[in-house]
Amino acid sequence: MPDAPPVDPTRTADPTPPVDPRVDPPPTVDLTTAELHGSLEDPALTSMNFLNEITSRFPRALSFAPGRPVERFFDLESVHERLRTFTRHLTEERGLSPEEANRLLCQYGRTKGVVHDLVVRHLARDQGLRVDPEAVVVTVGCQEAMFLVLRALRASERDVLLSVSPMYVGLTGAARLVDLPVLPVAAGPAGIDLDDLTATIRAARARGLRPRACYVMPDFANPSGLSIDLDRRRALLALAEREDILLLEDNPYGVFHGGDGTPPTLKALDTGRRVVHLGSFAKTVLPGARVGYAVADQRVRSADGGTGLFADQLSKIKSMITVNTSPISQAVVGGALIEHDFSLERANARERAIYRDNLERLLAGLRSRFGAHPGISWNVPAGGFFVCVTVPFTVDDALLEHSARRHGVLWTPMSHFYSDTGGTDALRLSISSLSGAAIDEGLDRLAALFAEQGH
Ligand SMILES: Cc1ncc(COP(=O)(O)O)c(C=O)c1O
Missing domain, CATH: 3.40.640.10 (Type I PLP-dependent aspartate aminotransferase-like (Major domain))
Incomplete structure (x- = not known):
């Protein structure tokens, strides 16, 4: 069973009405970031919010983005x-x-x-x-x-x-x-x-x-x-x-x-x-x-x-x-x-088995879809949540937005993890939130995105 129903790629969940400059005067400001701590203009501080925000705007997209643990075993009674x-x-x-x-x-x-x-x-x-x-x-x-x-x-x-x-x-x-x-x-x-x-x-x-x-x-x-x-x-x-x-x-x-x-x-x-x-x-x-x-x-x-x-x-x-x-x-x-x-x-015996199966499924899926493609490569971790895929085209926030809107699949641009200009040819896939068929479906959507980029 996929974790999420199939997505209508044209549909977004953004409820914010567009700003009309004729009706809405520009807001007056009380502060500028220039007079706040310098970190507030740093991309590192907007990165987590951006990634959360895009996830919430496309709730029906299949997501390889978050490093969140599997939710299946959350149980309020066990908390008590x-x-x-x-x-x-x-x-x-x-x-x-x-x-x-x-x-x-x-x-x-x-x-x-x-x-x-x-x-x-x-x-x-x-x-x-x-x-x-x-x-x-x-x-x-x-x-x-x-x-x-x-x-x-x-x-x-x-x-x-x-x-x-x-x-x-x-x-x-x-x-x-x-x-x-x-x-x-x-x-x-x-x-x-x-x-x-x-x-x-x-x-x-x-x-x-x-x-x-x-x-x-x-x-x-x-x-x-x-x-x-x-x-x-x-x-x-x-x-x-x-x-x-x-x-x-x-x-x-x-x-x-x-x-x-x-x-x-x-x-x-x-x-x-x-x-x-x-x-x-x-x-x-x-x-x-x-x-x-x-x-x-x-x-x-x-x-x-x-x-x-x-x-x-x-x-x-x-x-x-x-x-x-x-x-x-x-x-x-x-x-x-x-x-x-x-x-x-x-304590994590069940979770470990899920993550191990998910990782194997993701790696097998990458092999079968992109194994013959000379420009696409990835590493093969022995555990954990993350796999990095390197591709022969530019990977940035705009492509992520397009991927979510047009193809219904989310992932993380690797550029978020570099303090310089690195990572613009790679994306991070996390295996922790999707399972089974949703991983396969997510990879099909990723393949459609890659094909659209000419690969
Ligand atoms: C490498 C690494 N360190 C620390 C954390 C944050 O952990 P915590 O949720 O306990 O603050 C994360 C969360 O994703 C992480 O990936």
Whole structure:
């Protein structure tokens, strides 16, 4: 069964009446973006809204666009059950009275979170990681974790971040918000080009800049789908040590491997506290809960000579942004972790099977439709949500709009993931929201679009 009914390509859902300049005088303005923060004119900040907006304007289009988890298993009753599970955990395992449990869930709470110990048990179970619970900051999604880390690292105008390119737009936007320039590092075919990373760091230093960290997604990266093998992970850690930078490891898709597992995370291999590990429960538990976390075990010396954890510095920033992550949301995630014996691998057995089948179906469909076409190519990820297709014509927002309107199929232009002019010959296909026949139908529509472009 397709996820959406066949689309009438000429129909749009846009209810906004056109502006008639004879009747509607130009609006007076109260502010201009020139007098607001510079990031507000940055394409990175409009990218997510543009992609959401086009999805909502063409609700009947088949969509390879979003990195959203499958919705089939969303169930409000299980949310209630998880709240009850976590509440029982508070009274039975942590020894809280019912009144104290009530307060913990309903009142303002600990800035670094109330499920930090459960996150630690999950990291031990699924990643073999040993983490001090005090080094964990539970955040409003991974997005907040990224923002906290970047805000903390951006100390002066000399500071720059490095990121494997193409890069996740949430990272680029967060960096822009804190005035931290991002220097792209080539992904190459192996997920990160270490020679380019070294060269970029040294070139930046030669210009008087101070590279602070490199953002990297070692498993099934968004958007490239690439993964980094074990030897290269070790070499990356050695490079970080040698060049004295941190690694920001983002890992929302590692659970969704095709069955062969993944190499240890960078944090699991990290013996020198070089890695700040960023986590999200959006794909593995519930996106609507908006819970993520940072593991920040770096030791920080303060001006008064005292030492503490980087997590505590992040906590100070968090206290001024979101105060604390909703304890009710944390309880839903905590309950899910307890119910699955702290293994998100186990909790996502059904989802993993769906994503694996979808990925196989998409790759088979690409082969059968475009395998003989010399100008069209794609990578073959071993898991995750994303496949990149390279084509011999220009791919931009206008083509996406046309694709939605004329052919009823959505995808993401890769140019959204480049800070320069890259990506104009490629598109990202996500396998997470469509299934079975809808993937085939979506690929037929994509083939019609490609044929119309002369391919
Ligand atoms: C690479 C990457 N990092 C972080 C996030 C954001 O995670 P969260 O929803 O927990 O803020 C996403 C979401 O799509 C992502 O793809």
